[in-house]
Amino acid sequence: MNEPLSKAVTENFCRLHEDGIIYRANRLVNWCVKMNTTLSNLEVDQKQLTGRTLLNVPGYDPKEKFEFGVITSFAYPIEGSDEKIIIATTRPETMLGDTAIAVHPEDPRYKVPSSRKFAVHPFIDRRLPIITDDIIVDMEFGTGAVKITPAHDPDDYEVGVRHKLDFINILNDDGTLNANAGEKFKGMKRFHARVAVVQALKDAGLYVETKDNPMQIPLCSKSGDIIEPVLKPQWWIKSQPLAEEAIRRTKAGELHIAPKQSEADWYRWLENIQDWCISRQLWWGHRVPAYFVRIEGSDQNSDDEKHWVVGRNLEEATERAKKLAGGAKFTLVQDEDVLDTWFSSGLWPFSTLGWPDKVGLVPVYLTDRLTVVMMQTLDFERFYPTSMLETGWDILFFWVARMVMLGIRLTGADAIQ
Template sequence: MELITCPGHSCQPAALIASHLAGCSMVVAPPDADQQEPLLKESSGESFRGTSEVLKRVAKGSSAYPEEFKAEVEKWLAVAVDIEQHSRAWVEPFASSKEYSDEGRAASQAALTAQLHSLEAALGESNRFAAAAQQGSTAKCIAGTPSLSIADIALLAAVQPLLSYVMGAEARAPFPRTVQWVLEDAGQHASVAKVMGRIPLSPAPQGWVAPPKKDTKKKKKEGGGGGGDKQPQAPENGAGAADAELDPEKAAKKAAKQAEKEAKAAKLAAKKEAAAAAAAAQAAKKSAAGEGAGESKKAAAEAKRKAEAEEAARLKAEVDAVPKGAKKDVSKAAGKAYNPHIVEATWYDWWEASGYFKPDMNSTKPPFVIVIPPPNVTGALHIGHALTNSIQDTIVRWRRMSGYNTVWVPGTDHAGIATQTIVEKTLQREKGVSRHQLGREGFLEEVYKWVDVYGGRITNQLRRIGSSVDWSRCVFTMDPQMSRAVNEAFVRMYNDGAIYRDNRLVNWCCKLKTAVSDIEVEYIDVPKRTLMTVPGYTEPVEFGVLTSFAYPLEGGGEIVVATTRPETMLGDTAVAVHPEDPRYKHLHGKFAVHPLNQRRIPIICDAELVDMNFGTGAVKITPAHDPNDFKTGKRHNLESINVFDDDGYINEQGGEFAGQPRFKARVTVVEALDKLGLFRGTTDNPMRFGICSRSKDVIEPCLKPQWWVKCDTMAAKSCAAVRSGELEIIPKEFEVVWFRWLENIRDWCISRQLWWG
């Protein structure tokens, strides 16, 4: 076997260690910069690409890849590959390439931190290492294997460059078990030490050490040399020692080349040192000649700086002397340099005091009114607000100067879910208390304190950027008159049938314990089996897996279904087949038996939902936890059984699984089906799932009684207004967006389970 990697890739030491443990022969080819991912070639012509596939092939049939621990080993192997990929943004020689931006590096840091927390939590579970202890092993094995596995090797090789070259002492502090495991447990194994040697820690005192920015011109001129406090180049991870063991002739040639390179470097260094000495002597001569001139220039620069400071102080004093709301005297000199603070000062106060932004209520001029999109009181305005408010202000001022009776109405939005979330986080961080510990009234007092601070900051920022709004009309969406208007609108719409209450499927956030709207859900696509970090869980949760299991039939036989969410089968109330599918003609009107609670489940026919050419052609129906199943349940009058409580735990409908977190139940339900002989395996499956944009928790579709706005009639009127020309969309090409959104709109869930708002 021959391994080819790009320089510095962590797969190289991992594969060498695996080959030692497996007792197989492997040659490491010289690093190839064009090799994007590791490649293992066999004499037979077969090849394996990627760290995971390379390690599994090298360790095949050995104790490093035991069959009985295969699932757990592959789970942690996937974590290692994820760390390896994100590390490229920080670890040299990859990190300083133009491929990685500051934003991309920050995202990789967040992903790495999450995975390291998962590893840290796993290393804290004493039962995980029971198998190793029984075999007399002192090494902690992450997959619970009796000895080091490829999961340990891959994790060690992926994490080591971070600890050695990127993460300073402060950055490593939250991961003491991980550091100990790398240095003293897995890192001390004979095969590991043979390849990687003594593993150092980064000497940096704090933070993540950013890679140096490449300077190609300097590199060409100076032969690639560098200096200063830059991240050190990661070594070839013991590859030289391994090459010597596996191919002595190749190692000898490599050593000769290295010696020749070092001799050339020494010669170049001596030449540079002589040149530097000559330059220093020349500079000393020039300095002696121009010392007097230098002192003169320094004095002149100091005098100029002092004069500018005095002028700025004079101008500021003149500005401070202008009474609030008075017009500034512009006849005086404004200063040589443009100073925006001094030039802009006092003008806005004068505009506001003069009433320039108010409309004339007795005017016969045509009206022009804009209501400002009210910014949320969750913080301060950002560059996006500056852009959009500048555009609005330009339009408003132009209309005002064109003779229209113009008013721009300001205000701020209470932003219920966003404000409650950020205040809760602030209280937890600063005072260590939750809203439940404070109680409803106490918590609302804290929210109003927040609003007082940030609401005033926002209005001050709007003044600072010159927004010509009529401040006499400024409102907050929780002001009493606004609340009365909301109540009035709600009652009118309810009486007109535009608002109704119904038990329907909602986007439920288990962390916030509330329903959220469709626009507050972000979607993630995973192409295959993928481990993801989920709030509230110490271990990664697996997504992108299709699990197949069988439902026993009354009278004998079975029908096989598949799902990406096995935990929801606790709420299944039917199995659907296509009415034209010949495989299931004999089951029309029959029943299956739920294997975990013995509930009778009808076999229903549904041509709208079922594709008989996909999978087994049979579909489990969970009306309370899937939008398509909910519609199917309505068509067939099926029972809807909600199996989750508000916190995302299995409720009493789950029988023996009650009290388990939903993603733990995902595992235990499959285990129970396996014990009953009904488990039929898993396959990778591309899938999409939603996460809450506020909490980042996985959204759970749940059946809840909520208030809804009926949107179809309003949407139809809105589309008709644009088609008739009564309402104009500018620019016109955005009409297609208007129609696409309104013609596909669903009824809007307007209720939230919040204390604020």
């Protein structure tokens, strides 16, 4: 957190944003209710359940246990008829955020005109279109009908994008249900709501059954809380172009992973990399150097990146905001979020050597002639890249891959050779 290293983190963010690698988007994040922050995929552990399991959840009475490892089936009424369509879910409370039901286009059970009908939500004034989707639906599994909750499930999010569905968030940051969940459930804690929804389905005659279901549940690696996928505007890194260069250099022999068997993990992680959410809702850390430009008399949405500027300091941000405002009066509001710790620690091989500072033009002999070049600090020129890094296998991707990717992008050289 000292000034030189903080300067490096800010420079990292600004350069990557200027290059189009960092962007702001309203996407699903891993939300830890206990810590009240987003987490990267690498900070989420998967707990395997073989069937019905009772678990304590952080933030609840230790004497309370909640049921996991089961799948609950219930029926949605079809609008204007006596028909019902049965779906199954491992998270019954999320039905309060459902905005569609998907069936397979080739499933004879749901041919036209059934696929043009709407289901009626039993607890909220909401019509759910019955859509066809051959990606998310396996017509051989269960009833062949899938509830779609775009704001609370990664696969459903993609369905929502494909079919332009509504994205309805039903959760507050503290894990209670908000007004979108309906008056009956608003204010309930999420797992109390799970129990209440099942009971309400029984009372409405829509409950079908609950049975064992082997599954994984996502846990926060720090608090042990159960992770909730939640839609939030955050800052992200386009990871694929960074990973591709790291893969290329490893295959070219410029970077060596030892022992050799760890190379398989290295390639598996990099080849399947997802965009990296770098925003964190914590009190301590490097603050995001981005500013919302609040223009007087303008109705703006802070979710939209076009209303934001990035700057190495307030002066640079102000100059960029002037261009954005086009002569109108404005105020700047800096993002309160901080950056993921791996975003800063990924700079370690070169930020500790003085990057991004330069010492200026230095005379250098190149074969038979004398020339001058702009040099980084003497420590950087002497010790970067490092020749070897000894570390644990468990942070090969957390830390090592990010040092390599950021090193290549920001310095042009492998962080480790």
